[in-house]
Amino acid sequence: MAPVKNGKDNLSAVLYGKDDMKLEQRPIPVPRDNQVLLQMEVVGICGSDVSYLAKGVCGPFVVKDPMVIGHEASGTVVECGKNVKNLQVGDRVAIEPGVPCRICQLCKSGSYHLCQDLFFCATPPDDGNLSRYYCHDADFCWKLPDNMDMEEGAIMEPLSVGVHACKRANIKIGDVCLITGAGPIGLVTLLAAKAMGASKIVITDILDVKLKMAKQLGADYTIKIDGSLTEDQIVSKVIELLGQEPNASMDCTGVEACVRICVKSTGLAGVVVLVGLGKLEMTLPLANALIKEVDVRGVFRYCNDYPTAIEMVRSGRINVKPLVTHRYRIEDTLKAFHTARTQEGDPIKVLIYCNPNWKPS
Incomplete structure (x- = not known):
C-alpha cells in the first residue's frame, strides 16, 4: 500500500474522557529534525486503550485532557527530518511508542523504559497514533524485514511485552x-x-x-x-x-x-x-x-526488546498472525472499540487500518 499524503486528511481518534471518543480532523504534523512523518498503517487496540475509554483511567494514569488513542502501531515513512540517517521515505516500520530523554541515569544505564521524562503514545498527557499521520523519533522506529507485513509490525508492541x-x-x-x-x-x-x-x-x-x-x-x-x-x-x-x-x-x-x-x-x-x-x-x-x-x-513495558521480537517473527520462530481476529477501518474505530470492550465475536487482537488505500482481503 502506497502512502497517500494529501495535506488535508488526518482523521484521528481522540479520547475526551470516560465513554467519550470522537473521530476528528487534526493538522498533519511536521517532523522535527530527528523525526519521521509516518503514514499510519495498522494500529492495534490494547487493554489499556479499552480501560481509558471505559473508565477514563488505566492504573495510575488518568485522562484529563483530550488525547489521541493508540500505541500498537506500524507505519510507512513519508518524510524525514534533516538529521535522520537510519530511515528513508518508503520504509515500513514498527513503532516503539516510548521515547525517553536519553540523558538521565536510567537512560544511560540502559533502563530507558523507566525514564521519568518518557513520552509514551496514548499515556496521558501524550497523544497516541491512531490517526492518518503521525510523527515519531526515527531511532524508535524499527524497519520491518521484507517478509513481515504491517499487521505483524503493529503486533511487535505487545510481543515486545x-x-x-x-x-x-x-x-x-x-x-x-x-x-x-x-x-x-x-x-x-x-x-x-x-x-x-x-x-x-x-x-x-x-x-x-x-x-x-x-x-x-x-x-x-x-x-x-x-x-x-x-x-x-x-x-x-x-x-x-x-x-x-x-x-x-x-x-x-x-x-x-x-x-x-x-x-x-x-x-x-x-x-x-x-x-x-x-x-x-x-x-x-x-x-x-x-x-x-x-x-x-x-515488568513495565519493554526495553531493547523490539529487535528481538522482530527477529523472532522474521526467522519464523514465532507466528503472530493467528492472534488477529478482527479488522476495521479507522472510520469504524468506535465499532472496533465496541468489539474489544464487549468481547462480542470472541476477539483476540482487534486491528484498525488507517491507510485509506486498505482493502479487506
Whole structure:
C-alpha cells in the first residue's frame, strides 16, 4: 500500500474522557529534525486503550485532557527530518511508542523504559497514533524485514511485552512455566517463552476461546478458572500437569487471585513476574516466596526488546498472525472499540487500518 499524503486528511481518534471518543480532523504534523512523518498503517487496540475509554483511567494514569488513542502501531515513512540517517521515505516500520530523554541515569544505564521524562503514545498527557499521520523519533522506529507485513509490525508492541517478561523471568531451554491469563499479552508471553526454549507451559483463563487459542499457539496444558476449583486446587493442578513446580510463573492479568496462584505455585529459587497491571495493593502469600527464595519481579513495558521480537517473527520462530481476529477501518474505530470492550465475536487482537488505500482481503 502506497502512502497517500494529501495535506488535508488526518482523521484521528481522540479520547475526551470516560465513554467519550470522537473521530476528528487534526493538522498533519511536521517532523522535527530527528523525526519521521509516518503514514499510519495498522494500529492495534490494547487493554489499556479499552480501560481509558471505559473508565477514563488505566492504573495510575488518568485522562484529563483530550488525547489521541493508540500505541500498537506500524507505519510507512513519508518524510524525514534533516538529521535522520537510519530511515528513508518508503520504509515500513514498527513503532516503539516510548521515547525517553536519553540523558538521565536510567537512560544511560540502559533502563530507558523507566525514564521519568518518557513520552509514551496514548499515556496521558501524550497523544497516541491512531490517526492518518503521525510523527515519531526515527531511532524508535524499527524497519520491518521484507517478509513481515504491517499487521505483524503493529503486533511487535505487545510481543515486545512478552519478550521483556520472558527476559525478566530468565526463560531458558528446558524451563517449565505457568502463565495466568490467556488474553493477548498472555498469548504473546506464551509465544516468547516457547521461542526461548521453555519445554512445558500451562496457561489459565476464564474463557474457553482464549484457552483454545493458547493450545493452537503451543501451550502444553490449559486450566479453565470457573469457580469449581479452590486456589490450592489450582496450584495442585498446575504442579500435577507440569510434573513439578514451575521454574517461572508470569501473571498477565493483574488479578490478585492469579498473582497468589503464581506465588504459591513457583518452585525453589524460581521467579514470579508481574506483567498485568492490577490494583495498587494486594494481599499475597509472601512467606511462600521467602522460604523458597522466589524472586518477584515487575515488568513495565519493554526495553531493547523490539529487535528481538522482530527477529523472532522474521526467522519464523514465532507466528503472530493467528492472534488477529478482527479488522476495521479507522472510520469504524468506535465499532472496533465496541468489539474489544464487549468481547462480542470472541476477539483476540482487534486491528484498525488507517491507510485509506486498505482493502479487506
